[in-house]
Amino acid sequence: MPTIIVTGGAGYIGSHTTLALCEQGYDVVVLDNLSTGVAHAVLPPARLVECELTNADQVRKAFQGLDVTGVIHFAASIVVPESVENPLKYYDNNLITTSNLLAAAGEFGVKHFLFSSSAAVYGIPTEFPVKEGITKDPINPYGRTKLINEWMIEDMALALTMESSPYTHPGMTFANLRYFNVAGCDIQGRLGQNSPQATHLIKVACQAAVGTRDKLMVFGDDYDTHDGSGVRDYIHVSDLADVHVAGLQYLERGGESGVFNCGYGHGYSVLDVANKLKEVSGVDFNVEIGPRRAGDPGALVADVSRMNESFGWKPKHDDLAVILKSALDWEKKLSGK
Known part of the structure; x- marks a missing residue:
């Protein structure tokens, strides 16, 4: 049965999205190291696999034996002041996890990739309301890791279209979702x-x-x-969870990859x-x-x-x-x- 992998699915937004996916009939496997998430937030029939996403071997093992058609990637360090005090923690954790997931996506033929990005990529915008195409100028390491992750996903999707790609892959579409304030x-x-x-x-x-x-x-x-x-x-977390389901279904229908603001x-x-x-x-x-x-x-x-x-x-x-x-x-x- 086709499976959706949700990273960070034991956390706040990830657990609500996992629930929304299950209610829509998806088979969901959650990958989470439980450093900030809690196991009881992964409600059945979703299945929890404890996995350190900075460990490439653990990530590959989690994908093995599954027909993974989509990945929804939440797992990250997210506290802005801490990112300023301890930037290397954020660059290590937030970038290596995405790199490992993209490598697994390429190897195992994942068709769709949704990423939990942030309005922090805009920095201090000068245009209102904020449109996706305005200048991106993040002002803290947390926001910078989100923007770099977006670039990594875009670059990997492009690479998978090339005959010279090291991956035998039918191609991957993506949606980078920039949240404003979730509540x-x-x-x-x-x-x-x-x-x-x-x-x-x-x-x-x-x-x-x-x-x-x-x-x-x-x-x-x-x-x-x-x-x-x-x-x-402010967007209600259950509405944001439904945005992820709608975004996945958009890609499944053949929708074009892109970046999308998420709010009201x-x-x-x-x-x-x-x-x-x-x-x-x-x-x-x-x-x-x-x-x-x-x-x-x-x-x-x-x-x-x-x-x-x-x-x-x-x-x-x-x-x-x-x-x-x-x-x-x-x-x-x-x-x-």
Whole structure:
């Protein structure tokens, strides 16, 4: 039976995507070293194989005996401040894993490759909403590894079309998916964001609402936005999971390789999020205003027309209250409240 391999499928976005694939009838094998993911997030019938993706032999072994038609690659180190403090960890982990996966894809005839990229490849954009074709100028090692990975995937796909390629391969199409801000948890409460050290605004705000943090810090209230706080394009994680399924099906239908922004195409400010969460939770948690953080743009909103038109995708959870309630319910579950 044809199989989709999902790397990092025990993590936040990967586990939701694995669930969405299984619900669409795909056979899914998750490769994860469980350094940040958790085994119980891989829900049956998906199968978990513990694998160190920086080890080429382990990657090859994981592919052997399977008819792998697609790879969806999430596994990566993703904490931006840590990438600045420890850049070689990010260059080693994020690039070697992709190189090993692409080598296996070439050897085992994988037809489709979807990559978890990021709006961090744009750096501080000067055009809004952000289109895929604008200048890419990442400002931290995390964003740079994402852009280099995109180039690696594009280069490998091109190489596989050449008669001189060392691989006997029918050709591979790809979709590099640039996420903006991912939030929320499975509506049915089956999955969520498990890392207590997560830096995502909505998880941090929910921790403040349930009392596992003493406050929510707002970094800057003097941006040129409607309330002075930064505006971001938040997409519900289950909608983003469905984007991956739609992207895979687009490639399976013969769609052209490309780069696609992933978001809703509109944004909410940090204070919008804080105020709405107080309303949803009924808790007047502490919000503290601090100075801007270096490198934070005032607004970051995606132009998602390419994704919508190519994939034929429509969101199911484009509602801030829905996003917040799903995240809050999960945080209550984690805290035992």
